[in-house]
Amino acid sequence: MTSRQEKAIETKKRILRTALDLFSEKGFDRVSVDEIVRKSETSKGAFYGHFTSKYDIFLEKFKEIDQFYSDFQESLPDSLPAEQKIRKLAIAQMEYLRDEMGRDGIRSLYAYALTPSVDNYLSDTERPLYAILEQLVSDGQEKGELTTSASSGQLALLLSRSMRGTLYDWAIFDGDFDLAGEIDGWLELLFRGIRN
Amino acid sequence: MTSRQEKAIETKKRILRTALDLFSEKGFDRVSVDEIVRKSETSKGAFYGHFTSKYDIFLEKFKEIDQFYSDFQESLPDSLPAEQKIRKLAIAQMEYLRDEMGRDGIRSLYAYALTPSVDNYLSDTERPLYAILEQLVSDGQEKGELTTSASSGQLALLLSRSMRGTLYDWAIFDGDFDLAGEIDGWLELLFRGIRN
């Protein structure tokens, strides 16, 4: 590690810290890259040398959620039925995103995922979320608790889409929207079926 | 109708036609407002006099879908069970959007809906889609076909969120994605429940 590399890492950290501070203070899209650069006393060149885009910073933060998933899954008692595990995970995830990223953060992230020709993280089926969901579903199927009329992969995708759909709606609906309550009601119906 | 107003309407039509042509030719975000203005031989002033934003044009087109919903609903035989009506509507809607707007169109629309402080159409619970869904659900509940553990409004929201979630995923996933098939499989599970 040369002194130049050390300085570069310092610069990157300073940009990251400044950006996250500003985002949480003013909201993602009321902060410009110029402002981040000015306040961190760096430059556009430095910024785009360290990050591929303004959203990239956000993505770094968002990826921390995968650690949260792992930790949470491990904290679940083995004895719990698959349905309970899945519902608890979903609720905890919503609370985490609400508190850690906020509506504004989710809105920005979901908008970025729609940018053409961007490798977005949301649709990356390699992300830990899918593996964890699939494992939970698969266990439930083996124990006879969940339907086997669809594969564990399909059910995991269904569940993750449920979460995305709920988060998307949270982002676009103006009024009150209780994320945890919404996903709970949703899963209740999904598990039970809406047919009488 | 003075000659001035007539000319203005002509201008608006010319911009609209040019824009839609360019969008379908090159895709929404590979067309700039400057290009629309140049090709339609008008100006920025004219463009923003007639439309509130570049997306506004798209929204006009998207709103046509409500006519489609009405027509489709009326074409459904009364004798059909509520579930069948809802599923047929959902599938027809997906085919309509796939063919009339395309993935690129949906992507742009869904990204626009995430723009802060924009009255977006997707979350407007006054749109005909909600009324139609709620009517179908309500009929089904009265006939004892659907659960009454949630209100018709809640179930209609659940169904519309299912559609949004599926469309969002269509927009962000790169590979093959059979919209009609996905919503069908989804509703199959939603109606039946994934619990064993």
Place this chain on the structure above:
DNA sequence: ATAGATTATAGACTGCGGTCTATGGAATTG
């Protein structure tokens, strides 16, 4: 018919995210 009000439009301008190029100081090489 003429003066004055109105308004659709032209196009300069702003602020944004992101790119490109030049440069100075550190690293490497002999």
Place this chain on the structure above:
DNA sequence: CAATTCCATAGACCGCAGTCTATAATCTAT
């Protein structure tokens, strides 16, 4: 230690969506 290479950074620049202002053509009132 001198010469050369390298690369993190600075900041001018670009293309974009959207705003603002000036203007000329048309409409209205007398």
